[in-house]
Amino acid sequence: MTTLDEILQQHFLRPGQLSLVTSVLGACASWYEHALISKILSTGDVVIHISFMHQATFHNDCMRKLGIDLAQYSQKEKYFFVDGFTGLFFQPTGQRCSRGCPVVRPSLQGLSDDVNALIEEVLSALEEGSKAYLVIESPDLLLAAGGYSSLVLLNELLDWHDRVYSTTVMIHADSALVSQTRSRFETESASFATSLAHEASILTSLRMLDTGLARDISGVLRITKRPEISAVVSEHGWNDKEVLYFVNDGSVDVFSRGEMRA
């Protein structure tokens, strides 16, 4: 039997770990993101949360259901939110983004400057023994909306990743986005997703139930590890897993196929 806690534990295996979480239209990954953030915050570490899909209010509301007040953590300088979407197409105002405010520069360079400045600020204020985690939601939006090439965006993400303790990237992996290569955007998007999957050491894929919709199952979660170039022999005993999950209001059940549930 696998619990959600065991699955989330796979994001904390080693320093410098890059994890990838993919979702599809019918199986949204927000719940996973919030469960992960609440787990990091519960250990006393710092989260830098960059979201290209949702605003701060959405995350605040969802986290409140889990019993976590993000505003408090933000005041304690444990949680930093970067709204990558709201100001994406605004005219540049010239002012730097300070902590928590939306990014207001429409170029990747501006965004990169802002994020790098924030990481710098967080790292310099970091207490002894605590770590900085980066959670990036839907950076693939920039491929579609910003017209950046997958390689440029990937290099940018990996540059950010190099500076923090561990990174989780969440992207969309609908088959229209990962297995079509007719148009330029399709190629870039597929190239971005597969390259990231090659770089990541843990890949968590959320998808809909293969057999259709069900009232008591939200979707399927598959978690696979990729072998790494490392001097340490990787421990055995972990097999790739596939479990079902059900998202209820404020709580998530994770269970195996055919398992009896209360």
Added chain:
Amino acid sequence: MPFPADHRRTHNLLLLSRLLSLRDNASPFTLLLDSLSQSAAPLVTEYISRAAAAKLTTLYVSFGTAPYMPSNNNMTIIGARGLGLQQLSQKISAALSSAGAGKKALIILSPLNPLCTTHPAEVPQFLSSLLSPTTSLLGVFHTDVPAAAAASEKAYPDTAPAPLTLLNYFATTVITLHSFAHVLQEKEARDRSAAPPAFGLDEGVDGVLVGLGANSPGGLVLELEYRRKSGRGVREWYFLGEAVMSKLPGGAEEKMVLLEEHPAWRVEEKVVDGAEEEKGPESTFELGLTERQKRAREEVVLPYFDAQRESGIGGGGMILFTPDREIDDFDDEEDEI
């Protein structure tokens, strides 16, 4: 005299052992083709540890995330993300000369995809500029990352061959990696003349990037193509595991074995052999017949055998009808309604 199969086995195992240990500069440029189903990481780790054992200088030119190697002092990691070719070759030659000129070195480029996207036309020249009698190149290429279009038509025309094609011509050894679990399942399907299953992105399931059984722990399958100087090629399939699996002449012990000699591969074959011997369905009942029952069964004359004889009861097509003795369900009033 050894059997030809035995000779082939020894020869090919020695060949792979020589290639992995970079002995005699056997292959100046080795291309590893990996996919999401089987990563090249275990094989690259094998190369690195053998290079360390042979006291070679190892350069890891990383175009992605840097490898996690807290305790390897023999290896220099060069971060190559976003660097131009000029800067990159300067960095590499600086690292090589600081290790000692003329010393044997292994240069690992992983992955080559970004380079092929940014400098598609210059990649072969760049790679051959790194080659020298003392260096071996090891390039990793992800086959399932679609090549993004070049920045402009002028930089790399559409009609020019894909960078992977050029690399394929250029390489002296090409190793394609496969997941052992997937190879076994494909073989099983082939033996039943069924269509081989697809994995990962080919499955066509929305949201699946990596199939189950990918990167199976314990070992991986290598499809080797080695091009000799004479132009003749050697093709062989190997299994590279984690424990010692074969002994080579000269006393060397190796972790690899020809794929066809792997126990799991052979078990599969045995199962297929067994299937040919006709076996009835399994049940707790005795479904067979004893000799006596068989004889009794053969003696029974079925009623219609009589009818088929010409002079039998039927007498050539006559309809026999024996009315029931009593017909009592006639309803006289039926017609009156």
